[in-house]
Amino acid sequence: MDLVGRINGALRKVPTWPFYILCALPPFWFLFQGLSGALGVDPVKVMEHRLGELALQFLVAGLAISPMRRYLGLNLLKFRRLVGLAAFFYVCAHLLVWLVLDVQIPSQIWADILKRPYITVGMAAFALLIPLAVTSNMWSIRRMGAKWRQLHWLVYPAVLLGALHFVMLVKGFQIEPLLYMGTILVLLVLRYRPSRRRQMA
Amino acid sequence: GALGTRTFAQGTDLTPNTYEEITSYNNYYEFGTGKDDPARYADALTTSPWSVKIDGLVDNPGVFSIGDILAKMTIEERIYRFRCVEAWSMVVPWNGFEFADLLSMVGVQSSAKYVAFETALRPDEMPGVAYRVLDWPYVEGLRLDEAMHPLTILATGIYGKPIPNQNGAPLRLVVPWKYGFKSIKSIVRITLTDSEPATSWNKAGPNEYGFYSNVNPEVDHPRWSQATERAIGGGFFAKRQPTLMFNGYDEVASLYDGMDLAKNF
Numbered sequence: 287m288d289l290v291g292r293i294n295g296a297l298r299k300v301p302t303w304p305f306y307i308l309c310a311l312p313p314f315w316f317l318f319q320g321l322s323g324a325l326g327v328d329p330v331k332v333m334e335h336r337l338g339e340l341a342l343q344f345l346v347a348g349l350a351i352s353p354m355r356r357y358l359g360l361n362l363l364k365f366r367r368l369v370g371l372a373a374f375f376y377v378c379a380h381l382l383v384w385l386v387l388d389v390q391i392p393s394q395i396w397a398d399i400l401k402r403p404y405i406t407v408g409m410a411a412f413a414l415l416i417p418l419a420v421t422s423n424m425w426s427i428r429r430m431g432a433k434w435r436q437l438h439w440l441v442y443p444a445v446l447l448g449a450l451h452f453v454m455l456v457k458g459f460q461i462e463p464l465l466y467m468g469t470i471l472v473l474l475v476l477r478y479r480p481s482r483r484r485q486m487a
Numbered sequence: 488g489a490l491g492t493r494t495f496a497q498g499t500d501l502t503p504n505t506y507e508e509i510t511s512y513n514n515y516y517e518f519g520t521g522k523d524d525p526a527r528y529a530d531a532l533t534t535s536p537w538s539v540k541i542d543g544l545v546d547n548p549g550v551f552s553i554g555d556i557l558a559k560m561t562i563e564e565r566i567y568r569f570r571c572v573e574a575w576s577m578v579v580p581w582n583g584f585e586f587a588d589l590l591s592m593v594g595v596q597s598s599a600k601y602v603a604f605e606t607a608l609r610p611d612e613m614p615g616v617a618y619r620v621l622d623w624p625y626v627e628g629l630r631l632d633e634a635m636h637p638l639t640i641l642a643t644g645i646y647g648k649p650i651p652n653q654n655g656a657p658l659r660l661v662v663p664w665k666y667g668f669k670s671i672k673s674i675v676r677i678t679l680t681d682s683e684p685a686t687s688w689n690k691a692g693p694n695e696y697g698f699y700s701n702v703n704p705e706v707d708h709p710r711w712s713q714a715t716e717r718a719i720g721g722g723f724f725a726k727r728q729p730t731l732m733f734n735g736y737d738e739v740a741s742l743y744d745g746m747d748l749a750k751n752f
Contacts, residue, residue: 320723326523327508327719328575390727394712402710455710457573458620458691460520 290359297361302368309372312340313379330387337380342452342466344373345445346473353476367422370441374419377412377448404454411447414440445470501566504577506646508720513653514571515672516620517606517613524615525653531612532673534657543603543678546594553657557643559592560584564647565640565661570702570734572666572688576716581661582644587635595631595679602634603627603684604660605676621687627671628684628698629662632742638663641674664736666700697752701743702734706752 316336320329348369354360389395398405418438421427427434449470452463503509515525539556542548562582570576590602608624610616616623633639642661643650650656655672662669668688678684688696695709704714715727733739743751 317723327504327512328522328717329723330717331522331575387723388717391715394714398712401707404710456520458516458520458688459618460620461618 294359294361297364302364305365305368306371309344309368310375313337313376330383334380334383334388337376337383338452341373341376341380342445342448344369344376345441345448346466346469348373348441349445349470349473349477353473357476371419371422374415377415381412404451407447407454408451411444411451414444414447418444442474446474501568501578503566503580503646504720506648509577509579509645510651510653512577512719514573514667515615515653515655517608517615517623517625518653519615520620526651528614529652529656531614532607532609532652532656533612534652534673537657537675539658539674540676541589541593541678542676543680544596544599545679546596548593556589556592556658560588562643565642565663567638567661567663568731568734568736569661569663569667569670570716570730572668572696572700572708572713574708574711574713574716574730575719576728576730577719579661580646581640581642582647582650583640583642583661585637586639586641586660587637589641589677590635590679598681599679600631601680601682601684602629602631603676603678603680604629604671604674605678606671607673607675621691625671625687626684627660627669627686629669630683630742631679633662633739636739636742638736638739664702664733664739666696666702668696669700699743699748699751701739701748701752702730703732703748703752704730705732706749 316325316333319325320333323329325332348366351362351366351369354362385395389398399409400406418441421430421434421437430437446467449463449467453467456463511526512522513525514522515529518525518528535553537553538550539553540550562584564580564582566578566580568576569579604627606625607613608616629639640661642655642659643657645651645654650659652673655670658674659672660670660674669686683698686696686698688700689698702713707713713730716730718725718728
């Protein structure tokens with residue numbers, strides 16, 4: 287048996303539920319680290335940025351699952367909901383830290399959302415992810431049928447906006463956000479299948 | 488040294504941040520864009536020997552060793568608020584001397600109107616300059632009257648210790664009423680000019696960083712509000728503080744009489 291086949295076989299026996307617990311831990315871990323001084327002298331910003339990056343990393347991982355099956359034969363499909371929901375959880379935590387610990391002032395929060403393009407873009411990405419998170423369950427998939435696929439197509443603009451949010455917020459010319467954007471664009475190109483497009487049109 | 492009361496304007500009640508806070512949380516992009524990068528990498532910077540080239544519209548241009556300069560200057564302590572353009576702030580007990588004293592040492596010609604500053608550029612010692620985050624070397628500038636103001640100092644120490652590399656050793660500018668990036672670090676060149684010098688962040692984002700960059704709660708950075716600031720060291724649940732005009736140093740207001748500070752941001 288080849289390596290990929292062996293991995294796929296092993297993964298079939300792995301339950302997903304323990305990973306839900308694992309993926310729920312980082313925000314609490316960051317909070318603990320921040321309170322104990324391990325995040326340095328500006329724990330709010332560090333926590334905010336780590337959560338945002340983690341969200342982006344999980345969104346990228348979610349995009350990679352399909353191409354990995356197509357090009358490597360590696361089947362991680364059963365983890366896709368976990369990865370998506372974890373990403374949404376980190377986005378929520380990121381937003382909460384920004385609202386409650388960073389900006390603090392409700393009137394300024396609203397002004398920022400309207401006036402600051404990078405925040406508008408980030409909020410748009412968050413808004414796009416809400417219906418996806420809400421329908422990430424078997425009941426919705428069964429009930430919505432073909433519409434579920436159409437709705438979950440929103441993850442592509444959401445991920446692009448998330449990366450754009452990062453590109454727009456850094457000072458000066460920085461490489462890291464561009465690497466995320468580049469990776470996302472490559473993953474989107476890898477997913478592109480002209481034949482399926484025609485069927486959908 | 489002599490501690491004039493003016494240097495403590497609104498500052499008698501200032502509680503300095505800890506040495507640890509001041510030296511572990513820095514923006515010094517020559518060593519990386521992370522706040523902890525300078526503390527991690529800046530010890531590679533050779534600060535001795537060090538010399539500063541002073542040229543342009545001065546009577547006695549030349550290359551001065553740091554020892555030659557310090558021999559003629561009076562070091563005093565200045566406890567200043569420090570407000571970063573990123574909307575965080577600290578209070579730093581600097582040791583240094585008035586920049587005006589250095590200018591009188593070299594003699595400023597009457598045609599001089601501005602001062603240009605340049606940071607060392609050492610690719611072998613500065614890992615961050617491998618990336619074109621900014622157009623290296625880092626350059627800054629002040630109008631001559633701003634440079635001559637008694638609040639403007641060149642710092643050589645913090646808490647009575649030699650200034651750590653990550654804070655701009657061995658010699659950095661401190662202009663407490665302007666955003667932190669104006670206070671250029673590790674200075675190797677000072678040039679008196681008759682025209683406004685180019686400044687690094689202005690070149691990188693002219694609509695975001697102006698030549699003056701005075702702390703001003705009423706003029707927002709295009710991407711974030713400047714009305715409030717997070718005081719470093721307050722921990723997770725610290726309340727934001729209102730940002731003060733000129734960072735609380737109202738005595739500089741007359742330098743800008745008649746100027747539209749929203750336009751000249």
